[in-house]
Amino acid sequence: xxxxxxxxxxxxxxxxxxxxxxxxNFVLRSSKxxxxxxxxxxxxxxxxxxxxxxxxDVAFDINNFLNGLVPKQLDxxxxxxxxxxxxxxxxxxxxxxxxxxNDKLNLGQWEGVFxxxxxxxxxxxxxxxxx
Amino acid sequence: xxxxxxxxxxxxxxxxxxxxxxxxNFVLRSSKxxxxxxxxxxxxxxxxxxxxxxxxDVAFDINNFLNGLVPKQLDxxxxxxxxxxxxxxxxxxxxxxxxxxNDKLNLGQWEGVFxxxxxxxxxxxxxxxxx
Amino acid sequence: xxxxxxxxxxxxxxxxxxxxxxxxNFVLRSSKxxxxxxxxxxxxxxxxxxxxxxxxDVAFDINNFLNGLVPKQLDxxxxxxxxxxxxxxxxxxxxxxxxxxNDKLNLGQWEGVFxxxxxxxxxxxxxxxxx
Numbered sequence: 001x002x003x004x005x006x007x008x009x010x011x012x013x014x015x016x017x018x019x020x021x022x023x024x025n026f027v028l029r030s031s032k033x034x035x036x037x038x039x040x041x042x043x044x045x046x047x048x049x050x051x052x053x054x055x056x057d058v059a060f061d062i063n064n065f066l067n068g069l070v071p072k073q074l075d076x077x078x079x080x081x082x083x084x085x086x087x088x089x090x091x092x093x094x095x096x097x098x099x100x101x102n103d104k105l106n107l108g109q110w111e112g113v114f115x116x117x118x119x120x121x122x123x124x125x126x127x128x129x130x131x
Numbered sequence: 132x133x134x135x136x137x138x139x140x141x142x143x144x145x146x147x148x149x150x151x152x153x154x155x156n157f158v159l160r161s162s163k164x165x166x167x168x169x170x171x172x173x174x175x176x177x178x179x180x181x182x183x184x185x186x187x188d189v190a191f192d193i194n195n196f197l198n199g200l201v202p203k204q205l206d207x208x209x210x211x212x213x214x215x216x217x218x219x220x221x222x223x224x225x226x227x228x229x230x231x232x233n234d235k236l237n238l239g240q241w242e243g244v245f246x247x248x249x250x251x252x253x254x255x256x257x258x259x260x261x262x
Numbered sequence: 263x264x265x266x267x268x269x270x271x272x273x274x275x276x277x278x279x280x281x282x283x284x285x286x287n288f289v290l291r292s293s294k295x296x297x298x299x300x301x302x303x304x305x306x307x308x309x310x311x312x313x314x315x316x317x318x319d320v321a322f323d324i325n326n327f328l329n330g331l332v333p334k335q336l337d338x339x340x341x342x343x344x345x346x347x348x349x350x351x352x353x354x355x356x357x358x359x360x361x362x363x364n365d366k367l368n369l370g371q372w373e374g375v376f377x378x379x380x381x382x383x384x385x386x387x388x389x390x391x392x393x
Contacts, residue, residue: 001166003230035263036300036391038167040230042239044183049352052306057339058348064339065332065349070196077188077195086189087196090180095228097357099265099302099391106389108304127237129167129230131262131393132297134361169298171361173370175314201327208319208326217320218327221311226359258368260298260361262393 002030002130010120014067014085016049016059020105020112023128027100030130034101038129040094045085045119047092048126053112063116066092085119092116100130133161133261141251145198145216147180147190151236151243154259158231161261165232169260171225176216176250178223179257184243194247197223216250223247231261264292264392272382276329276347278311278321282367282374285390289362292392296363300391302356307347307381309354310388315374325378328354347381354378362392 004026008017023039039048052058066088076083096113099106107113115124135157139148154170170179183189197219207214227244230237238244246255266288270279285301301310314320328350338345358375361368369375377386 003165003232034265036393038228038230040228040237042237042242044181044189044239044241050306050356051348051352055340055342057341058306058345061338061340061345062349062352065336065345069200069331074196076192078186078192079188080186083189083192083196086182087193090182090193091222091353093224093227093355094181096355097228097300097302097359099300099389101265106302106304108306110306111304127230131167134296134363169359169361171359171368173368173373175312175320175370175372200331205327207323209317209323210319211317214320214323214327217313218324221313221324222353224355224358225312228359258361262298 004128006126008115008124010117010122013120014063015117016063016114018053018112019115020053023113024105026128027105028103032130033103035131037098037100039096039113040127043124045082045089046124047089047094047116048096049092049114049116050096050111052110054110082119088118135259137257139246139255141248141253144251145194146248147194147245149184149243150246151184154244155236157259158236159234163261164234166262168229168231170227170244171258174255176213176220177255178220178225178247179227180223180245180247181227181242183241185241213250219249266390268388270377270386272379272384275382276325277379278325278376280315280374281377282315285375286367288390289367290365294392295365297393299360299362301358301375302389305386307344307351308386309351309356309378310358311354311376311378312358312373314372316372344381350380
């Protein structure tokens with residue numbers, strides 16, 4: 001098992017940031033050639049998804065849909081004004097797992113890994129675990 | 132690899148129950164000091180999430196939002212009257228994975244693990260696998 | 263670690279297909295008697311869920327609800343007309359993990375594993391990793 005972490009600086013209140021290349025570099029460094037890779041974001045207002053990284057409009061549409069699905073203002077109890085971000089994080093999930101082999105993530109042709117910022121801009125951490 | 136299970140008694144039709152401390156006790160018992168922990172709920176009408184455990188209003192807001200998103204009554208075919216619970220379970224997912232090190236879950240500052248009851252009250256089981 | 267893959271031919275634009283038996287056959291073949299099984303779909307418009315496999319109406323209701331939640335036509339930017347499928351895939355997630363022991367998936371009594379097709383019909387691949 002190998003563990004790494006890196007940070008990502010987000011620039012908007014909500015956005016999807018492609019972190020595929022950074023993860024692929026850690027796969028090469030991890031010394032194991034095959035296994036599974038856990039991508040974990042230890043925050044309560046972020047998510048991790050795997051989806052199309054080729055056309056940036058897909059990430060735009062996903063983010064935009066979630067903004068419509070979970071309104072910023074609603075009859076929320078939590079007083080910090082970011083319940084929408086906590087809810088999006090719960091729906092999307094704050095981790096994903098990908099198998100890898102021959103030093104490469106087994107991503108499909110169009111797939112990339114995205115950090116979903118739901119309450120930014122902030123500095124965020126990602127923990128990678130290779131097993 | 133070590134596997135443990137424990138049960139949780141829920142008291143409402145839908146609620147989020149903080150199970151962080153129970154899991155942390157099993158981390159200590161697991162004899163491995165670092166790895167990943169799979170938290171799995173073998174039920175079709177529950178979910179597992181990782182989110183803010185500090186202000187209980189966050190869990191309230193998440194549960195309340197899901198109740199609004201997936202109505203109990205709709206044009207469902209399943210005759211048991213709990214399709215909303217099956218749908219919530221599919222959206223949230225019935226497992227989460229957390230890396231751990233030095234006998235501690237690598238949770239963020241405000242993070243906790245919750246069992247989401249969507250069709251209670253019932254007795255529920257959680258399976259923990261440490262790798 | 264053992265890795266296998268298999269393909270599934272879907273027949274509708276959106277549907278849930280029970281793949282439990284295929285996975286159980288690979289559990290038997292995997293030579294390890296206990297561990298965790300990662301079920302990963304390397305596509306941007308599919309999902310994997312674990313839910314009730316006994317009454318087919320549950321899968322019908324889940325699929326039908328998602329069709330209502332994420333409309334095919336909306337103010338999407340992505341020009342291929344399948345943003346709804348990418349969004350559903352992000353909400354559901356394209357993998358699930360199940361612990362297994364004594365050569366059996368630790369599924370609950372009514373649980374099965376489903377491939378969710380959101381942009382079919384197509385040929386889809388599933389990657390299984392046993393750890």
